[in-house]
Amino acid sequence: MANAFTNRLSGYAPLGDADISLLARACRNVREIPAGHHLIMEGDRPDPVFVMLEGWACGYKMLPDGGRQILAFMLPGDFCDIHIAVLKAIDHSIVTITAAKVAMLPRAQMEALVEAGPTITRAFWWSQLVDQSVLRAWIISMGRRTAKERIAHLMCELYIRMRNIGLATDDKCEMPLTQLVIADAVGLTPVHVNRVLKSLRLGKVMELSSGSLTIIDPVRLAAIAGFDESYLHGRLRQTG
Secondary structure, eight states: OHHHHHHHHHHTSOOHHHHHHHHHHHHOOOOOOTTTTTTETTTTTOOOOEEEEOOOOEEEETTTSSOOOEEEEEEEBBBBGGGGGSSSOOOSSSEEOOOOEEEEEHHHHHHHHTTTTTHHHHHHHHHHHHHHHHHHHHHHHHHHHHHHHHHHHHHHHHHHHHHHHTTTSSSSEEOOHHHHHHHHHHTTHHHHHHHHHHHHHHTTEEETTTTEHHHHEHHHHHHHTTOOOOGGOOOOOEEE
């Protein structure tokens, strides 16, 4: 039976019915997790790989001054870092942003899936290439983009990721991120994030409210962000 995990991987490789069935069976150990729950903490010894079936999570590191830097957002269908199962101790924390359904795949099961066949292996490999591309885009944002460009780029990216797994309409998707969470992701203060979001709303470009993102003018939003969709294997829909 297909789920968000198999749907995401199907976008990277031509999974057959047997592949989808195998992946779905691997996700049978599912836990319902409340918002704000740590799946794993920095320094813990990891064993299972966590797969998001529903809900949002993020990976982050704490700084000596108490500040937090968010490193990645995990959406339905995402691994919560496929590589943690081979580490002796994890070097960052992962926490749920919303209530979530999370599958736990033990290390031995992950190894068996990798060895199950070339199509699943290719899907895993391609998934990790996309994750690395996202990381590079975030590095560019932190180093070279302005505050407005950073936020616009993040909104474009998250919208496309949601659309690629069938969880976005032509102009709207779930976006359960507070201004504090966005600030921790883009390296700004919440006050600065508020100012940028207000500017984008008043400029009739996009609006973030009530846990959802509405893209009013996708062409302008992509232009502000300098957004190149190729690293996500999708594109921001244009209208008008």
